[in-house]
Amino acid sequence: MEQAKKEAEDNRDRWLRAAADLENFRKRSLHEKTRFLKYRNEDLLRDLLPVADNIHRALDHCAAAGRSDAVSEGLCMILGMFRDVLSKHGVTEVEALGKPFDPQFHEAIAQTPAPGKEPNTVIDELEKGYMYQDRLLRPAKVVVAAPEAQ
DSSP states (O other): OHHHHHHHHHHHHHHHHHHHHHHHHHHHHHHHHHHHHHTTTHHHHHHHHHHHHHHHHHHHHHHHHTOOSHHHHHHHHHHHHHHHHHHHTTEEEEOOTTSBOOTTTEEEEEEEEOTTSOTTBEEEEEEOEEEETTEEEEOEEEEEEEOOOO
């Protein structure tokens, strides 16, 4: 009789552990599925960023050449549409110019003297950075003000 009670307790204990393991598995699976759905477009969006970069470069070239014709206006409209699509899918630009350098969002490409600017302030943005939902999609590539020499 005593052995039957012990065996029953052992079986109940194993059943409780199996039920807890199953519940943990369900929670983990739901969390992974939610995470997958939230970030499902990350790779596609990252691959599209060079398109935005090239449109920016073309617009900068038009501005430097003093062009303000239908082509440059068309590029502005395309860039606006592209930004709207990115925004619709949860992509936002990382603010960099004039901000203190933050290694979580910025990648320093160079450091240069900038009289009148605080050291470690972003003074130029070579490539825009982007966030996707709450993740960094790509850091902004920046030039940072160097500390003044003593």
